[in-house]
Amino acid sequence: MAAIPRRKADRRYRQRPPDLARRHRPHAPPRKARICCRGCSPRRRTRWAAIGTARAQRRPSCSPPANRLEVGANAPCQGEPMRLSRYFLPVLKETPAEAQIVSHRLMLRAGMIKQQAAGIYSWLPLGFRVLRRIEQIVHEEQARAGHIALLMPTLQPADLWRESGRYDAYGQEMLRVTDRHKRDLLYGPTNEEMITDIFRSHVSSYRDLPLTLYHIQWKFRDEIRPRFGVMRGREFLMKDGYNFDVDKQAALDAYNRHMVSYLRTYERMGLTAIPMRAASGPIGGDNTHEFLVLAQTGESEVFYDDRVTGLKLGNRAVDYYNPEAVKAVCEEFTSLYARTDETHDEAAFAEVPEAHRKVGRGIEVGQIFYFGTKYSEPMGAMVVNAEGERVPVHMGSHGIGVSRLAGAIIEASHDERGIIWPEGVTPFHCGIVNLRQGDSATDAACEGLYAALQARGLEPLYDDTQERAGAKFATMDLIGLPWRLTVGPRGLQKGVVELTCRRSGESEEMSAEAAVERLGEIYAAHR
RNA sequence: CGGAGCAUGGCGCAGCCUGGUAGCGCGCUGGUUUUGGGUACCAGAGGUCGCAGGUUCGAAUCCUGCUGCUCCGACCA
Structure with missing residues (x-):
C-alpha cells in the first residue's frame, strides 16, 4: 500500500523539469518521512541546540554503525596482508628524474x-x-x-x-x-x-x-x-x-x-x-x-x-x-x-x-x-x-x-633517510624487521609479534623477506613507520626485541610482550 | 599560455656533435656466498631508441611535423 504513492511521487519528480518539481514541493509528501528511518519521529526535528539532544536520544535507530564512514571509496584496509613478502611495495633506490621537491x-x-x-x-x-x-x-x-x-x-x-x-x-x-x-x-x-x-x-x-x-x-x-x-x-x-x-x-x-x-x-x-x-x-x-x-x-x-x-x-x-x-x-x-x-x-x-x-x-x-x-x-x-x-x-x-x-x-x-609519519596518519603502526629469516626461533618470535599487535587492533608491517638487515632497515626508514621492532637471534637469546623510534632514532630493548604493550599505549594516545 | 629542456630495457643515465644496426649502473631471474645498517662473485633474461614522415646504400644519431613529460614565469586547495 505504501509502495503506490511512493512510485507516483517518483514519477512526478522524474518527469518534471527541476524548477517545476521545486515549485511543486509544498504539496509533496512530508520529506521527513522519507529521509528519516522508522524509529524516529519527524516532529522531533528542531533547532540545532536541541537537535544534538534529539539525535543522541534516537541514535539507536537513526545512527549508522560507526564504521559506516569507511564504506565505498574509504573502505578499510583491515584484513589485507601486511607481511612484505605478500604486499605490494615497489620502493625505488634511485629518485625518478621528474621529482623536484622532497615530498614528491x-x-x-x-x-x-x-x-x-x-x-x-x-x-x-x-x-x-x-x-x-x-x-x-x-x-x-x-x-x-x-x-x-x-x-x-x-x-x-x-x-x-x-x-x-x-x-x-x-x-x-x-x-x-x-x-x-x-x-x-x-x-x-x-x-x-x-x-x-x-x-x-x-x-x-x-x-x-x-x-x-x-x-x-x-x-x-x-x-x-x-x-x-x-x-x-x-x-x-x-x-x-x-x-x-x-x-x-x-x-x-x-x-x-x-x-x-x-x-x-x-x-x-x-x-x-x-x-x-x-x-x-x-x-x-x-x-x-x-x-x-x-x-x-x-x-x-x-x-x-x-x-x-x-x-x-x-x-x-x-x-x-x-x-x-x-x-x-x-x-x-x-x-x-x-x-x-x-x-x-x-x-x-x-x-x-x-x-x-x-x-x-x-x-x-x-x-x-x-x-x-x-x-x-x-x-x-x-x-x-x-x-x-x-x-x-x-x-x-x-x-x-x-x-x-x-x-x-x-x-x-x-x-635524509626518508619519511617520518606522525602516529595519526602512519600507513602501518609499526614495522617488524626479522633479521634472520628462516631461523625458526626468530621467525616464531616475529609471527608472535605480528599476531599480538593485530590482536591489539594495531596494523604492523612485517618484513619477512630474505633481504639483508641493512636493506630492511633502509626500506623501513624510507617508508617512515614511526616505530620499528627489530627481532634477531642475538636479542632473542637475552629474551628481548628492540623497539626503535623513527623520529628520535632511540632504541630500547624489552620483552616482546612489553613491546606490544608499549605500542598499544602509544597508539591509545592517538585515538 | 610565453620562455627553456628532455624522451634510449622497470629506474637512473651514456651513445647523437663526427650516420655503420645499442651500452653502463641499479633493479629483476637462477646459483654460490654473506647475514645486527643497501654483501661479494658467477650465469642469465629483458630494448618497436616517444610517434609519423623525410634524407641516405644504411638513421638512436641528420631534417620536418606531432605527442608526452619536466623546469622558469603568470594562475591555483
Whole structure:
C-alpha cells in the first residue's frame, strides 16, 4: 500500500523539469518521512541546540554503525596482508628524474604513488593507506562538530553552474566535457552549486537549520602547470563542506565551528596549521581564512608572529554547540598576526615585536569561507524564517585538501633517510624487521609479534623477506613507520626485541610482550 | 599560455656533435656466498631508441611535423 504513492511521487519528480518539481514541493509528501528511518519521529526535528539532544536520544535507530564512514571509496584496509613478502611495495633506490621537491621524491621512492599524466596519480597501496587515514581523521572530526557526510558526483551538469554565473566565470581551469547527447557537463572543481541545489530541493524552513553537509570527493582543476606531485595535482581529493544558516550571525557561528574543527583535524595529523586571513578567489565572500603548514617549500609567502606556532588545542574539550565557547577559541588562534602575501599589511605587521616577527613559506592545506547569499540568492535557496518571511539562506564553504595533505605532512616531517609519519596518519603502526629469516626461533618470535599487535587492533608491517638487515632497515626508514621492532637471534637469546623510534632514532630493548604493550599505549594516545 | 629542456630495457643515465644496426649502473631471474645498517662473485633474461614522415646504400644519431613529460614565469586547495 505504501509502495503506490511512493512510485507516483517518483514519477512526478522524474518527469518534471527541476524548477517545476521545486515549485511543486509544498504539496509533496512530508520529506521527513522519507529521509528519516522508522524509529524516529519527524516532529522531533528542531533547532540545532536541541537537535544534538534529539539525535543522541534516537541514535539507536537513526545512527549508522560507526564504521559506516569507511564504506565505498574509504573502505578499510583491515584484513589485507601486511607481511612484505605478500604486499605490494615497489620502493625505488634511485629518485625518478621528474621529482623536484622532497615530498614528491619520497612518495615516489616509497612506492606510494605513480604518475599517470601531468598532475594525475595512482595511489599505490602504501599511499592509499595514508590517504584513508587522513580521510578517517577528517570524517571523525566532522562528525564531532555535528556535520553530516554525503557524496556528490564528480561530473556535474553545466546548467547548475549557469544559474550561478560561474560556468562562464570559472575559465579554463574547469574541465568541460560533452556527453553523447551533446549535453554540457563539467568535472567538478568544487560543489557550491550542487549542494545549493540539494538544499533548495529539500529544505524550506528555518526549523531545519542550522545544517552542515560535507563530502570527500575527487575534484579536478585543469591547472596550467601542475607540479610538486600530489601537492599541486590537477586531480585531487578534497573534503568540502557547506553550512546553511538562517542569518549572518548563525553562519558566522558555523564559520567559527569549522575553524576549531579544522585546528583539531590538523593537530591529529601531527601538523601545526596556522589560520591566516586570506583572499577569497573565485569562491567569493569577505570572511575567509586559509590554514597553512609552515614549510620552506610552501607556495605562499607568509608573515606571522611566531607565537602562533606555540598555540595548541591539545585535548581540551570544546563544546561545538556553544557558539561563544567556539568563538573564544577562534579569537585565541587568530588574534596574533598571521597573513599570507595576499592580505599582508606592513603597518600592522610592524606592530609585532621584532623578536617575534617572522617571514616564511607555507603550504595551504585548507580554507574556510563565509559568503552569505552569493549562491542562495541567484539559485533560489530560500527558507522561511521565524517571522514568516522568505529569505535566502546564509552559506559558507570549507575545504581540506586531503590528497595534498599527504604531501604536506611529508614536507613537514622527514629526514635524509626518508619519511617520518606522525602516529595519526602512519600507513602501518609499526614495522617488524626479522633479521634472520628462516631461523625458526626468530621467525616464531616475529609471527608472535605480528599476531599480538593485530590482536591489539594495531596494523604492523612485517618484513619477512630474505633481504639483508641493512636493506630492511633502509626500506623501513624510507617508508617512515614511526616505530620499528627489530627481532634477531642475538636479542632473542637475552629474551628481548628492540623497539626503535623513527623520529628520535632511540632504541630500547624489552620483552616482546612489553613491546606490544608499549605500542598499544602509544597508539591509545592517538585515538 | 610565453620562455627553456628532455624522451634510449622497470629506474637512473651514456651513445647523437663526427650516420655503420645499442651500452653502463641499479633493479629483476637462477646459483654460490654473506647475514645486527643497501654483501661479494658467477650465469642469465629483458630494448618497436616517444610517434609519423623525410634524407641516405644504411638513421638512436641528420631534417620536418606531432605527442608526452619536466623546469622558469603568470594562475591555483
